[in-house]
Amino acid sequence: MTDPRGNLRLSTLADEMDVDAIHAYLSAESYWAKGVPREVVARSVQHSLCVGIFDGAAQVAFARAVTDRATFAYLADVYVLEAYRGRGLSRWMMETFDAHPELQGLRRWMLMTKDAHGLYARFGFKPLADASRAMERTRPGLYARPADPPPSRKGVLPTSIPASATSHIPASATSHIPDSATSHIPASATSHPEEAPHQS
Numbered sequence: 001m002t003d004p005r006g007n008l009r010l011s012t013l014a015d016e017m018d019v020d021a022i023h024a025y026l027s028a029e030s031y032w033a034k035g036v037p038r039e040v041v042a043r044s045v046q047h048s049l050c051v052g053i054f055d056g057a058a059q060v061a062f063a064r065a066v067t068d069r070a071t072f073a074y075l076a077d078v079y080v081l082e083a084y085r086g087r088g089l090s091r092w093m094m095e096t097f098d099a100h101p102e103l104q105g106l107r108r109w110m111l112m113t114k115d116a117h118g119l120y121a122r123f124g125f126k127p128l129a130d131a132s133r134a135m136e137r138t139r140p141g142l143y144a145r146p147a148d149p150p151p152s153r154k155g156v157l158p159t160s161i162p163a164s165a166t167s168h169i170p171a172s173a174t175s176h177i178p179d180s181a182t183s184h185i186p187a188s189a190t191s192h193p194e195e196a197p198h199q200s
C-alpha cells in the first residue's frame with residue numbers, strides 16, 4: 001500500500017515491524033512507556049494487530065490494537081516520528097484499523113490519551129459515557145524503577161497499599177499464592193497511584 005501524500009508504505013504484518021525502532025521511541029520518547037524493556041515491546045508486537053508506516057527501510061510510525069478480533073480492541077502505543085507528523089499518518093493508521101477485516105463488528109474500542117482526544121474523536125471515540133462503570137488496575141512507574149528485586153516479603157502486602165483497598169479480600173483468597181509469584185514485584189511499583197500516566 002502506498003501513501004498518496006508521499007513515498008511511504010504501510011504494513012500490518014507483525015514480522016515487518018522494526019522492534020528496535022519501536023522500542024527506541026517508546027522507551028525514550030513516549031510519555032507512557034519510558035524505560036520499557038525491548039523484550040516487552042517485542043512480545044507486545046508479536047501478540048497485537050500492528051500497523052507500521054515505513055519510509056524506505058525506516059519505520060516512522062506505529063500503532064497496535066490489543067484485540068480478540070471478535071468483540072473488543074484496545075488501541076495502544078500510537079506514535080508518528082516528529083519529522084513525519086502533520087501529514088495524515090496517524091489518520092492513515094486509524095483508517096487501516098477501521099477497514100481491517102479482522103476488526104469488523106467489534107462491540108467496543110478503548111484507548112487512553114493525555115492530549116490527543118481530537119485525533120481520536122474524528123474516528124468516533126468519546127469520553128466514557130459512564131466512568132463509574134470502568135475500572136483499572138495499573139502499575140505506575142513499572143519500567144522506571146530499578147530492576148533489582150527486593151528481599152522476599154512472604155505474606156506481607158506492599159506497605160503502600162492502603163488497608164482499605166484490600167480489606168474486602170479474605171485472607172483465604174491470597175494465602176495460596178506462593179511467595180515466588182510476587183517476590184519479583186518491587187513494592188515501589190505499586191505505590192504512588194496518582195503518578196499513573198495516561199497511556200496511548
Ligand SMILES: CC(C)(COP(=O)(O)OP(=O)(O)OC[C@H]1O[C@@H](n2cnc3c(N)ncnc32)[C@H](O)[C@@H]1OP(=O)(O)O)[C@@H](O)C(=O)NCCC(=O)NCCS
Pocket residue numbers: 078079080081084085086087088089090091092112113114115116117118119122199200
Ligand atoms: C498524536 C500523533 C500520533 C498524531 O500523528 P500525526 O500523523 O501528526 O496526525 P495526523 O497528521 O494524521 O492528524 C490527523 C488529524 O488529527 C488531528 N490531530 C493530530 N494530532 C492531534 C492531537 N494531538 N490533538 C488533536 N488533534 C490532533 C490533526 O489535526 C488531523 O486533523 P484533520 O483530519 O482535520 O486534518 C503524533 O503527534 C505523535 O506521535 N505524538 C506523540 C505521541 C503521542 O502523543 N501519541 C498519541 C498517544 S494517545
